[in-house]
Amino acid sequence: MTDDLDLLRRHRGEPEPPSDEIRAAARLSLERAIRRQTLGRRREPQGNEVATTFARRRDDRTCLSRCRDCRYSVRSLEPDHRTRACGGAFAPEARARRGSSAAHGSRPRPVPVHDVALAHGVGHRAAGRRLLSVPGSAVPPELDRGQRRGRVSGDQWTRPLPLGARIRCVCCGPATTRRHERHVGGAGMPIDLSDSTRAPSERPGAAARAAAHRQGGGRAAWTGGGIRAGWRPVA
Amino acid sequence: MRRAPLAAGDASDSERIAASLEHPESFATIFDRHYDVVYRYLARRVPRAYVDDLASMTFIVAFERRASFRTESDSARPWLLGIATNLLHEHARLDRRERGKLLMLGAEHRLDGHADRDVGRGAETDRLADALATLDPEQRDVLLLHAWEELSYEEIAEALGAPVGTVRSRLARAGTHLRSQLAKARSAAELNPCQEQR
Numbered sequence: 001m002t003d004d005l006d007l008l009r010r011h012r013g014e015p016e017p018p019s020d021e022i023r024a025a026a027r028l029s030l031e032r033a034i035r036r037q038t039l040g041r042r043r044e045p046q047g048n049e050v051a052t053t054f055a056r057r058r059d060d061r062t063c064l065s066r067c068r069d070c071r072y073s074v075r076s077l078e079p080d081h082r083t084r085a086c087g088g089a090f091a092p093e094a095r096a097r098r099g100s101s102a103a104h105g106s107r108p109r110p111v112p113v114h115d116v117a118l119a120h121g122v123g124h125r126a127a128g129r130r131l132l133s134v135p136g137s138a139v140p141p142e143l144d145r146g147q148r149r150g151r152v153s154g155d156q157w158t159r160p161l162p163l164g165a166r167i168r169c170v171c172c173g174p175a176t177t178r179r180h181e182r183h184v185g186g187a188g189m190p191i192d193l194s195d196s197t198r199a200p201s202e203r204p205g206a207a208a209r210a211a212a213h214r215q216g217g218g219r220a221a222w223t224g225g226g227i228r229a230g231w232r233p234v235a
Numbered sequence: 236m237r238r239a240p241l242a243a244g245d246a247s248d249s250e251r252i253a254a255s256l257e258h259p260e261s262f263a264t265i266f267d268r269h270y271d272v273v274y275r276y277l278a279r280r281v282p283r284a285y286v287d288d289l290a291s292m293t294f295i296v297a298f299e300r301r302a303s304f305r306t307e308s309d310s311a312r313p314w315l316l317g318i319a320t321n322l323l324h325e326h327a328r329l330d331r332r333e334r335g336k337l338l339m340l341g342a343e344h345r346l347d348g349h350a351d352r353d354v355g356r357g358a359e360t361d362r363l364a365d366a367l368a369t370l371d372p373e374q375r376d377v378l379l380l381h382a383w384e385e386l387s388y389e390e391i392a393e394a395l396g397a398p399v400g401t402v403r404s405r406l407a408r409a410g411t412h413l414r415s416q417l418a419k420a421r422s423a424a425e426l427n428p429c430q431e432q433r
Contacts (some may be wrong), residue, residue, distance in 0.1 A: 004410050007417075008382035011360050015278035017271055017292070026291035030266050033295045034259045 246312035247326055252304045262298050265311055270294065272312060273319050276384055290328060293319045308393060313386055317394030320376050358424065361376060366416035374409035 018026075247255070248265060255262035274290045281289065297311075297318050304314055367375060373395075380386045380394060386405075392399045 003415050004417075005382045007359075007363065008378070008413075011280060011363050012383045015275050015286075018274045022287050023270060023275075026270060026287070026294065027263070027266055029291045030263065030294045030298060033298050037259050037298075099416060195390075 247309045248308055249304065249306045252301050252311060253306055255298075255301055259298070262301060265297070265315075267310055268295050269315050271382075273315050276316055277319055277323065279378065279383055281326075285326065289319065289322050292322055296322065305393065313390035313394040316380060316384055316386070317396065320380070320395065324372065362417055362420040362424070365420065366413050369416055370409055370412055374405045374412065376412070377405040378409040381406060 246264075248268065251261050251264045255265075265375060270290065273293050274286060277286045277289050277293075293315060297315055300318070304311065308314065367378075370378065377391055380391045381388075386394065388399050388402050391397075391402045395402070397405075
């Protein structure tokens with residue numbers, strides 16, 4: 001038996017150690033598992049935190065919840081999306097396989113909230129609330145819960161507004177201030193200046209804006225509260 | 236009252252795992268300590284394409300099952316290798332098409348550590364790989380954990396969740412089987428030396 005073991009040991013071979021990238025990806029997976037468990041211990045959210053609950057329930061079934069797990073790190077997210085998780089919905093090859101927009105260019109590409117979060121330098125929840133889909137957008141059906149009317153939850157997929165879309169900030173009105181530039185900047189969204197000549201009460205979205213201001217501090221109630229502005233498509 | 240998490244360097248594996256029940260983030264230390272060992276073990280047993288995922292999955296499964304870790308064991312290494320072994324078999328069951336590949340034990344690595352890749356040595360390696368492939372999976376697990384990972388009988392028993400006596404008997408049977416297979420292969424090679432130099 002000793003001879004056999006010696007023989008086996010001699011032929012054991014020494015595989016290459018894992019690369020730093022592989023090790024980091026594995027550690028990230030573990031950290032996400034740890035974070036999921038930590039999140040699971042929290043109390044049930046209430047009120048305007050419902051959107052977060054919704055996202056957590058979809059955990060492991062969509063890319064978006066993975067993005068939420070990864071928080072602000074897109075780079076660290078990428079290997080996971082390519083190799084496992086939800087089948088790599090954001091990976092180019094997955095899009096091509098599904099025949100969706102990125103492959104054909106026929107439909108607008110759904111953009112996860114984390115892209116916008118990075119562009120705006122805000123958290124995912126805030127980014128989701130800031131974004132609105134526009135009529136005809138490619139929001140996945142399971143997530144299409146009223147956002148076409150200008151409502152958005154913290155976890156919904158949406159897309160950048162198309163070039164030339166007329167948008168406004170529901171909080172501060174016409175898109176003529178630096179505030180708009182700050183909100184829009186980096187996300188590739190256009191700024192609509194066309195309404196600057198109309199009186200505030202005549203502009204589309206005036207009712208929502210007024211309601212938002214009635215909430216105090218410019219907070220828009222329809223966004224779920226807690227933020228100061230949101231984007232509203234102009235039909 | 237919640238205890239403060241232990242510092243990374245001053246606690247045994249069992250203490251870290253026990254602490255992770257209350258502070259899940261403590262489990263990351265177990266990863267840092269043992270990832271390389273688990274990775275190399277899997278790399279010796281499955282083709283490289285599967286190693287990354289299986290190694291990563293090992294620690295996620297370990298984290299989820301950490302409550303079942305026996306705190307009397309100081310090192311988590313046998314426990315982790317046992318999880319890795321189970322995942323390896325589970326993977327093979329899920330995808331039977333890959334079974335053939337999994338049986339090519341260490342095929343991609345078996346010559347890696349040997350500079351003298353002469354024909355005779357390569358042939359011996361092939362014979363050994365073939366003999367290992369004919370082993371019963373349970374016997375193979377015991378044999379490789381003992382020979383390659385240098386686990387004791389008790390540690391193998393802990394890793395595989397089997398009694399120590401069973402480990403001993405599996406190891407003995409594996410040795411007998413391996414010996415007879417190698418003897419057969421060597422005698423066949425002596426009878427037909429041309430085939431040996433393929």
